[in-house]
Amino acid sequence: MSPSVLKVFNSYTRKKEEFIPITPGHVGMYVCGPTVSGESHLGHARPFITFDFIYRYLLHLGYKVRYVRNITDAGHFEEEGREAEDKIAKKAVLEKLEPMELVQKYTNLFHWAMHQFNNLDPSIEPTATGHIVEQIVMIEKIIAEGYAYVVNGSVYFDVKKYAAHYPYGKLSGRILDDLLETTRDLDGQDEKHNRQDFALWKAAPEEHIMRWKSPWGEGFPGWHIECSAMSTKYLGEEFDIHGGGMDLQFPHHESEIAQSTICNKHVPARYWLHNNMITLNGKKMGKSYGNQIMLTQMFSGDHPLLQQAYSPMTIRFFILQTHYRSTLDFGNEALQGAEKGLKRLWEAYDVLKKLEPGPGAAADAGLDTRVNKLLLEFDEFMNDDFNTAKVLANMFELTPVINSIRSGHIAPGALSAATLQTLKTYFYNYLEKIFGLKDESAADDNKLTGVVDLLIEIRKDARKRKDYATSDKIRNQLQQLGIVLKDEKDGGVSYTFA
RNA sequence: GGUCUCGUGGCCGAGUGGCUAGGCAGAGCUCUGCAAAAGCUUCUACAGCAGUUCGAAUCUGCUCGAGACCUCCA
Incomplete structure (x- = not known):
């Protein structure tokens, strides 16, 4: 190419x-x-x-x-x-x-x-x-x-x-x-x-x-x-x-x-x-229209039109999902969609970072080729007047591949080591370096993650004893605090901070 | 009034002649102690009318609708 x-x-x-x-x-x-x-x-x-x-x-x-x-x-x-x-x-x-x-x-x-x-x-x-x-x-x-x-x-x-x-x-x-x-x-x-x-x-x-x-x-x-x-x-x-x-x-x-x-x-x-402009109900947002939502209000959710707060990264992602020369219509449903989409993409990115290459050559040449093709298109799309929307679409197409390798639906060796490395490099370059997205959910407090890790250990023991009352209590209480636990198939537990 | 742009499925949106956009929401299934997540499958499209073409969301014309600029504006 x-x-x-x-x-x-x-x-x-x-x-x-x-x-x-x-x-x-x-x-x-x-x-x-x-x-x-x-x-x-x-x-x-x-x-x-x-x-x-x-x-x-x-x-x-x-x-x-x-x-x-x-x-x-x-x-x-x-x-x-x-x-x-x-x-x-x-x-x-x-x-x-x-x-x-x-x-x-x-x-x-x-x-x-x-x-x-x-x-x-x-x-x-x-x-x-x-x-x-x-x-x-x-x-x-x-x-x-x-x-x-x-x-x-x-x-x-x-x-x-x-x-x-x-x-x-x-x-x-x-x-x-x-x-x-x-x-x-x-x-x-x-x-x-x-x-x-x-x-x-x-x-x-x-x-x-x-x-x-x-x-x-x-x-x-x-x-x-x-x-x-x-x-x-x-x-x-x-x-x-x-x-x-x-x-x-x-x-x-x-x-x-x-x-x-x-x-x-x-x-x-x-x-x-x-x-192009951001519109609200099809109308340009602007002072003279009296339909503006301040950024501080977006971040706090404190505005009659907002059903919730939207984080800076959600807004950034929302903007990236549209070509910059198109109008972009504001809406709670659309913002919430962006929030969830970003979360899904970012979780796949986290998974990707931990993937280890399987032994030998690509076990699935077809998949390997497809992945490489999708990745090379990233550059083509950006070179075509910064089409961030298409790059993100390709990322979402790669998301199931990443998740499937982790879950075992796709064998670890399906992709060649080189392809996996390219995949990691492209995701890093595009998500972090070019699109400027960053992880908002990570706890920035070592003590907190230490405590969560401890609770997860305790819960693991409880589950081993089939003491589900205790394990569910830990999970539910943490969830109320905005910490969501997920039991992985391999027995591990991952968590995200809301 | 003048100039220009746009009208895609429940929502947001890619896409300038033929090939699945994608995300969110919805439905079914698989996995799971349960849940969440994930995976697989799946339903809704191209404002309307006419034309060009073997073939149009994509080109042309008209109709309807929306918006931007002409004043400060990202």
Whole structure:
């Protein structure tokens, strides 16, 4: 079988393309991070888990990856054209907190959630407020190039002029004329030459707390410029992958492209990857829809729509079971299905780790071949635009094989030693290294496992004496504590912590 | 209104012309002191209509339905 190459769906060209990094062996990846003006909800989990397994897969392929994910802590306009209220400043007033205190609080919470999900930390996590100077420099350059204009201390990007020379709207499939017709009629837009122009810098009104000095007076940066400035600074004028949610395609990413094209003469990234949304009853989960479930609520189960708590790994697995470019509908039944499926898969993985190869060559050549084929497909599926769903399907097909070897339905020597080793390697690589799943059920307390082991010994003795009352008592009481005992056929006992 | 996407069995979801997706739930059987787990077997699909084709969930058209973006948004 010829080794397949990584192909990714590029939103910019709307095609699956072979992934070829600009610098061989190295990958620069920028992913739009959170706005830390509030708590993260379930929808936010999707992009960060998605780009985490993409990051992990690139590492697995042997690339040196610089993964940059920003923290948007400068806030944007709540309602453009109106009083230009800074989202973060406004909330801070409500909660009577310093803006940076609020930013820190939600940044910490975000980091905590990311670690719950076992997401790897990005290589660099720059903040918008820490890069005001870079943003100002970039804006000056755009003005110098003639693609931005200053009005009353604010700076706007001239989209109309840009569109006359460059393919504006290519990423989002938009036509400028359509935008002209359909852009909402908002108040106070008189500053802009054209409605679709966007702010690079906004003059800060008196009450605005977050403000910085600039050549145009005191103000704060527009939303899109931060990503352009920070990606350019850390990844260069042209880098490999730019990621984010599909809802950022327009206007955010389209604007980034315009800014970078003027400043750097390049579309910033070669491959644009966008994950789809998590929906609730078919509707996108989001603040404005009022249908969001916070991550802390997911983990605790404390929400009217939740029948139970769902662990971070359950959510991660739930997301992995779907292709990242498909919408994923939230539901208790679906989450519970994911929880059980993950448990079954993980238990088989635990069994696999302990399997010893049988003597000699594969006793069942047909099975041996089938197992190898399923394993090799893992790489093919991942190379085909990160099809984690198909990899997991193959894992589930291998699960009965693993369990059958353990239970004796399949002879231990049915698989060759080499195949068994490959099986172990692939499961480790995919489950732990690439998919980033981890065991949540394990007790992290040696004393506890010692006590459980002791109880199991006592129960074994009881069963030998056919003292089932005692043995059942031990099993039932432990179960009430969330420790589930299973009698194996070979006389052993395994247990899991709920 | 404009642009675009989607509609798969009880639930979640793979899948771009022919071959079983997979998970969860349900049913039966085997194993087991009992239970749990596991193994084996099994029931529900491709929104509707028409067309292209030897053959379509997969291509085309229409109808119905849902959603996304056009404003902050993962």
